[in-house]
Amino acid sequence: TPNLDRMAKEGIRFTRHYSGSTVCAPSRCVLMTGLHTGHARIRGNGPGQLQPDDLTFVKVLQKHGYQTGCFCKWGIGNPPPLDDPQCHGFDEFYGYINMYHAHNFYPEFNVHNGRKVKLRNVLYDDWRARRIGPQYEGAGVAKVAVDYAPKMIADRLINYIRNAGADKSKPFFAYYALNIPHANNEAGGEKRIGLDGMRVPDWGSHANLDIPDQEKGFARMIDYIDQEVGRILTILKELKIDENTIVMFSSDNGPHQEGRHKMEFFDSNGPLRGMKRDLYEGGIRVPFIARWPGSVPVKKINHHISGFQDMFPTLLELAQIELELEVDGISMVPTLLGKKGQRKHDYLYWEFGERGGATAVLKGDWKGVRRNTRKNPKGPIEIYNLKNDLAERTNLAENQKALVAEFNAVLKREHVSQE
Template sequence: MSRFAADDASPLLSQRSFMFLLHKVATPIVAITVYCCALCPLFADESAISKRAPNIVLILADDLGFGDLGCYGQKVISTPNLDRMAKEGLRFTQFYAGATVCAPSRSVLMTGKHHGHTRVRGNAGATNPSAQALRSEDVTVAKVLQQSGYRTALIGKWGLGDVGAAESGLPRKHGFAEFFGYLNQRHAHNHFPAFLWRNEERVELPNVVTPVGGDGAGYATKAVQFADDLFADEAIKFVIANKSQPFFLYWSMVIPHANNERTRELKNGAQVPDFGPYADRDWPDPDKGQAAMISRLDGYVGRMLATLREQGLAENTLVVFTSDNGPHNESNHNLARFNPSGPLSGIKRSLTDGGIRVPLIAWWPGHVPTGVETNHVAYFGDWLATAAELAGAKTPDHCDSISLVPTLLGQPAARQPKHDFLYWEFHEGGFKQAALYQGRWKGIRTGSPDAAIALYDQQADIGEKTNVAAKHPDIASTIGDYLDSARSESADWQPKWSGGKK
C-alpha cells in the first residue's frame, strides 16, 4: 500500500466523448448500450479510437541543444528517427524552454505559467527541497487532462517533488495516475541507479552504486540496467495497455544529461551501455558517450512512432518532442566537436538563446502538416492551453498560456494568437532577467534592478552578438518596464542581484 495520498482516479470516458456518443444514437436504449461498450476496452475498435479526443505523448529530452539533431543542423551525431519525424511533421524554429535549467523549466511546462509566475523558479538543491516542489493549489497539464477523461502517466524524471519535505509535489498529487522513474533530479544524474520509484514505492535495481550524498546520486561501479532503457520499455507498455481510451504520456527522458558526480570523480559523465556507432571513432570516451546518448534517444523515439503505427493509434495521437533547456558541458565532452547550440550563443544556464531555445517537433499524421517549418514563437507554458483545447477542456485561470492548436493544424497564421512578451529569470550567480518582445527583441538585465538592458535584434543577429540598446532606446525601455513588473512575489525565490540591490 502507498503511504502517500494520491489522486489517481480518472474516468475512462470524458463528458465530451459521452455527449458525442449520445448525439450519434437513435434511442436511449442504444445510447446506454454504446456507453457501456465505451467503458469496456474489449469493445474498442479503430473507428471508436478515431472519434475520441486525441492521445498526447509529450517526450522531453534533458539538456539537448537546439543544434543537436540532424534536422536542426547537426553534422556529427546521427538522429534518423527524429529527422524523419520532422519530415513527417512540423518543426518549430523559435520555440523556447521554460527556463535555462531543469526544475523551473519543468514547472513552467506543467503549470502553464511563465518563469516569473510559476511555483518553482530555480534548482533549490538539498538545502530547501520544498522550494522545488509543486503544491496543492498548482494546476498541471496532467490534472486538466485527467479531469477530462485521460489516463495519465509520467515515466522518467520528475524533479518537482520528492519524499520527505517535498511530498506536496509528488506526481500522483498532480494528475498522474501512474509514475515510474526518478523523483529527485540529483538522483537522476546517475543513469545506472540503485533504485527508482514506482508511484511512491521504491524499486531496487541490480546496479551497484558508489553513492555521493544522500539523495540517490552517485555512479555505478556495476552497471546492469540503464534507466532510460527501462523508461522506453515502460512508455511502450503504457501506450499499448491504454489504446482503448484517451491517454496522456509525459515521457521525461534523462539523456543526454551528464552524471555530474561521475564527471567529478572519473572525468567522464557520459556513461551509457555502449558507444553504438561511435565506438570506433578516434574520440575521447566522453565524446563517444555524449553522441551515443543522443543516438540512443533517437532510437527510443523511433520505437514509439513505430508502436503507434502498429497499434493503429498514429492518426489519433499527437507526439511532441522537445528539450528542457539548452545543452550542457558537464560530461567533460568537447562542445566544439558537436556545436550543440548551432547558430545560437550560450548553453545551459545562459539567458541568451543557446540556453533556452530548444528543438520542437510535432507529429500527428493526417492533422499536423507534413514536412513544414514554422517560425511561430512559442514556449513551454503554451502546452497547458494546447492540451486543454485538444481535450475540450477549459484552460485554468491565471495562466500565461496560448494554445498552439491553430499552428499545429496548419491554419493560417492570422488565426494563431501570439505573446507580446516571453519571460525568464535565473537565480544562480546573481539574479538575472530576460524577455523576448514581439518575437524579435531580446532584452537581458544583470547586476541590479536599475541596470541597463542589453538588447539584441534576433532577426538580424540570431547569435546575440551585438547590443543595439543605444540604437533602439524606446524598445530597451519597453522591455525594462516589462521586467520591472513581470514577476510575482515568491517567498522561496527572492531576487539576489550581484550588485547587492533587491
C-alpha cells in the first residue's frame, strides 16, 4: 500500500483509534452524529432509519457554505430511503444507499441523488426474485458482470473533487465511504461463480499466486483502495489545494471473514483478539491516518485514544464552526495540529446486539467487556489491561473488583433505551 504508507509518512498515524461499532451501519451513524452506540439512533444492522432531527456534522458544514459530496456506501439504517444522504446534508451522492445492495460489486443499478441509474450488469434471475423490496433490492449475484461499481464510484469521487476544488468561492467536504474490501456475502455461497465473494475485474499481480481466488480478490481490493488514495492526493496537488485540505483514512470495523475470505490468511487482526462483530480490540480498533501538509506534523505516531464520535467536533473546529449541541465526541484538533491542550475521554463505550449481545467500556489501558447481554444483561464483566495484554487473553476481573463496579456503573449510565 504505497499511497497509504505515504499518507502515514506525511502525517500522523494513530494507534488507538476506535470505530463507532463493530459493523457498518451503527459505526457510520456514530461517525455522522457524534453519538456513541448507547445514544445513537442506529445501533445495529437491523431495521431502523435516521430521523429528520438527527443532526449530522455534514448538515452543519452545508449550512455554513460547504459543498458536500458522499460517494460509495451510505448504509446508515436498514433500509434508508434513496434520498437519505441529501436529507442529512449531502448536495451530491453517488453509489449504494442500502448495505445489502453494497454487498454486490456488480449491481444492476447505482443511486445518484435519490434516483436509480441503470448499469449493464444483470443478476441471476433467482437472485433477483429473492432480493426484492427496499431492504434487499439490488443485492445478489450478477450473471452478467460488466460494470464494476467501486471503480465507477471512485471516478465520480475524483470528478467531484476536481470540480468542487476548482470552485474557489466555497470550501468542500468529500466523504468516500468505501464498500471494499467487504465481501459479497451472497456470492460466497454461489457455485455458479466459484463461491467467490471477493469478486473483482482482475487479480492483477496476484493472478498467478497459488492462493484461493477469494484471497486474490481481497488482495486486489486493497490494491484498489490504495490506488484511489493515490488519485485523491494527486488531484489535490494538481488543484494546488494540497496544503489547504486535510485527508483522513480509517475503517468502520475490524477485519471480516465473509464471502469465503479467511481473516487469518493475511493475519488481518495481527495481535488483536476478535474481528468484525466482536467488541474485543480486533473488532473495533481500526487504522486512522491524517495528512495535511504544513499543518499536521509529519512522520508521527500518536497513541491518543480517539473514536468515530470525535469526528463531529473535530471537523467543525477545523472549519471554524462553533459546536452548538452536546455530542459524545471530543475535538482532536490539538493533537492533529501538534499543539497542547488535548482533552481526553474518561471512557469510550460500545453496545452491540448481534451474537447474543455485548457491551464494552475503555478507560485508558483498561478494557471491560460484557458478553451475552441479551440473555444476561447484568452478567459478568471481563477486565483486561491492554498495556500488558493487548490480545485480551487474561481476564483480571477477580482481582479488579473496584474496576468491575466502576465499569458496571458506566455501562448502566451510558445506555439510553430506545423503547
